[in-house]
Amino acid sequence: MRVRSVRIRIALWNTALFAAFLALLAAAGYWFLSYTSLERVDEFLAESGGTIASAIEFERSNGASDSAAIRAVLSSMQLPDIAVHINNEGAGQALSSYEGSRFKRPELDALEAALADSLAQAARAAPSKPDLTTIIAADQAVRVLTFPTDIAPQQRLMIAVAQVMTVRSRLLRDVRFALWVGFPLVVLLASLGGLWLAGKSLAPVDAMSTRARAIGASNLHQRLPVATEGDELGRLATTFNELLARLEQAFDTQARFAADASHELRTPVAVISGESELALSRQERPRDELVGALKIIRGESHRLRAIVDDLFLLARADSGERLVRPTPLHLRDLLDDSALSARTLASSEGVFVDVRGIDAAPIEGDEALLRRAIDNLLVNAIKYSRHGGTVNVDLADDGARWRVDIRDAGSGIPPEARERVFERFFRTDDARASRRADGAGLGLAIARSIARAHKGDVELIDSSETGSTFRLVLPKSE
Numbered sequence: 001m002r003v004r005s006v007r008i009r010i011a012l013w014n015t016a017l018f019a020a021f022l023a024l025l026a027a028a029g030y031w032f033l034s035y036t037s038l039e040r041v042d043e044f045l046a047e048s049g050g051t052i053a054s055a056i057e058f059e060r061s062n063g064a065s066d067s068a069a070i071r072a073v074l075s076s077m078q079l080p081d082i083a084v085h086i087n088n089e090g091a092g093q094a095l096s097s098y099e100g101s102r103f104k105r106p107e108l109d110a111l112e113a114a115l116a117d118s119l120a121q122a123a124r125a126a127p128s129k130p131d132l133t134t135i136i137a138a139d140q141a142v143r144v145l146t147f148p149t150d151i152a153p154q155q156r157l158m159i160a161v162a163q164v165m166t167v168r169s170r171l172l173r174d175v176r177f178a179l180w181v182g183f184p185l186v187v188l189l190a191s192l193g194g195l196w197l198a199g200k201s202l203a204p205v206d207a208m209s210t211r212a213r214a215i216g217a218s219n220l221h222q223r224l225p226v227a228t229e230g231d232e233l234g235r236l237a238t239t240f241n242e243l244l245a246r247l248e249q250a251f252d253t254q255a256r257f258a259a260d261a262s263h264e265l266r267t268p269v270a271v272i273s274g275e276s277e278l279a280l281s282r283q284e285r286p287r288d289e290l291v292g293a294l295k296i297i298r299g300e301s302h303r304l305r306a307i308v309d310d311l312f313l314l315a316r317a318d319s320g321e322r323l324v325r326p327t328p329l330h331l332r333d334l335l336d337d338s339a340l341s342a343r344t345l346a347s348s349e350g351v352f353v354d355v356r357g358i359d360a361a362p363i364e365g366d367e368a369l370l371r372r373a374i375d376n377l378l379v380n381a382i383k384y385s386r387h388g389g390t391v392n393v394d395l396a397d398d399g400a401r402w403r404v405d406i407r408d409a410g411s412g413i414p415p416e417a418r419e420r421v422f423e424r425f426f427r428t429d430d431a432r433a434s435r436r437a438d439g440a441g442l443g444l445a446i447a448r449s450i451a452r453a454h455k456g457d458v459e460l461i462d463s464s465e466t467g468s469t470f471r472l473v474l475p476k477s478e
Contacts, residue, residue, distance in 0.1 A: 006205075007198045014194035019187045026179050033175060037168045038143075042132055045145040048082055049130070049161040053149045056157070070157075083142075087158040134165075141165045204233045208240070220248040265307060268300040275300075310442040314424065314449060323453045324366045328477065331361035331370075331402050335393055338374040342382060350387040351409070353378065357395030361402045364477045365454050373450040374404075376443035377458070377470055381408035385467070401456065404472040413463040421460060422448050447472070 052073060059069030070086055077084065130147035144162045208224045215222050223244060226237040279285065279293040313323075339353045346353050363370075381391045389409025396403045413421060420426045425441040448458040456474040463469070 007195065007202050010198040010202075011191055011195040014198070015187060015191040018190045018194070022183065022186060022190075026183065030172075030175060030179065034172060037171065041143050041163055041165060041168060042145070045132075045143060045161045045163055046130070048084075048163075049145055049147055049159055052077075052084060052086075052159060052161065053157075056149075083162040083164075085160040085162070087160075141169060204237070208233075208237055212240070215244065220244060220251055265304065268304040268307075271300045272297050272304070307442070310446055313446060314442070323369060323450070326364040326366060329363050329365055329367055329370070331363050331404070331474065332357070332359050332395055334367070334371055334374055335395060335404065338371060338378050339393065341375065342378045345379065346382050346391070349382055349385070351382050351385045352390045353382070353393065354390055355393040355395070357393075358397060361395055361397075362477045363402060363454075363474055365474065369450045370454070370474075373447040373458070373472070376447045377406050377472060380443050381406050381410075381468075381470070384408050384410035386410060389467075398473060401473045401475050404474075405461075405469055406472070407462075407469040408467045410467050412465050413460070413468050418460055418463060422458070444470075 055073040055076075056069050059072050060066065064072060066088060070088065074084060074086070130145055133144050133146075135142050135144055142162050142164050144160055146158065146160045149157050149159060204225070211222070211224050223241045224237045226234050226241070228234045229238060275293045275296050279290055335355050339355050342353055378391065378393070385391055385408045391409065392405075392407045394405045394407075396405070417426075422444050423441075424445045444458070451458045451472055451474065454474055456472065459471050459473075461469050461471045
């Protein structure tokens with residue numbers, strides 16, 4: 001079953017890693033204790049065997065016979081837990097001593113037989129250096145050191161020194177018991193500690209989750225608490241707050257967009273409704289009045305349709321729909337065609353349009369969309385130009401892009417409005433008051449959306465009392 005709680009998963013992972021590390025450490029410690037304790041037993045046996053061999057040599061140097069020297073040494077031994085077995089090859093004797101040992105009588109019999117067998121094997125192998133082995137006597141582990149020593153040129157003693165490893169076995173057994181009992185307790189404590197630490201570490205996440213759950217469309221101004229800005233959770237909260245800020249801005253823009261759209265749509269709808277009601281209010285009206293009303297209704301219907309088309313285009317662009325269906329084009333041809341189409345509007349406003357720059361300028365783009373973007377920029381420049389002014393259109397090579405600068409002959413854009421001219425439905429106060437600028441404030445926004453759909457852009461690069469310059473850049477065809 002999958003555990004859904006991050007806190008529990010972190011605690012379980014922490015416990016598993018700690019248990020693996022602790023098990024490895026316990027195994028290493030147990031092996032080290034077993035190895036060092038065995039080393040201590042071997043060292044003690046080697047020291048005891050050396051002491052026995054030296055004592056026998058000392059007795060012989062005082063004039064005692066070999067057998068008498070061996071018996072004297074064995075009878076005087078006071079080594080606890082030590083059993084000695086000496087095989088005198090020259091005399092054909094085998095003498096043993098267990099004085100001072102803690103073996104019980106049945107164990108001594110079993111041990112003597114085991115030592116005798118071990119000595120017989122050692123004598124047949126005639127080892128030239130000490131040999132260590134572990135035997136089982138009376139169900140107990142016994143460590144045996146067998147080594148030769150010469151007491152005469154033709155006489156060799158085989159000495160076996162043995163120690164029962166009851167103490168070592170008991171120590172290792174106690175350690176194993178401590179590990180079996182202590183290991184689960186330590187792991188349990190580690191899991192509880194990991195659970196507490198995970199809860200402590202994830203407490204800011206719970207706080208952020210609670211706050212985020214309470215944030216909706218009506219209170220997007222609220223932000224998540226940031227406990228510590230420098231750590232990962234602090235960066236997460238900061239990033240989420242930045243996301244909320246962008247979302248709040250998007251909501252505000254959407255709300256403003258809806259309000260402006262409803263405002264712009266309400267005017268032509270109100271005019272159409274008013275004219276139609278007025279035309280139908282009387283059964284008999286002069287034909288000229290009816291024709292005039294129908295012309296007004298037609299004009300407002302065209303305006304309404306244009307606004308709806310613009311909104312639909314912007315909605316498609318916002319949704320990520322692919323708008324561009326590229327074909328090979330020449331940008332200069334599009335500029336000339338747009339200038340020709342705009343002459344009627346330009347002449348009615350007393351404005352001239354002058355297209356200059358390089359010829360051709362091949363590109364890959366959607367002809368209808370690019371034509372619409374250029375038309376919007378030209379119409380915008382014509383509407384805001386002074387009577388008798390000139391709209392200059394300059395096409396130039398800008399490296400990897402084509403650059404089109406469109407400069408009007410207007411009075412410029414106020415500094416506080418320059419950052420907002422590409423917002424939808426935005427118009428300056430002068431534009432709203434002017435009868436010439438009767439658009440909905442979507443032309444520049446649409447032009448920029450189309451340019452960016454072609455991997456280009458539209459920017460306001462200059463604005464002064466003598467006019468404003470908008471720049472359209474588009475990538476060259478590959």
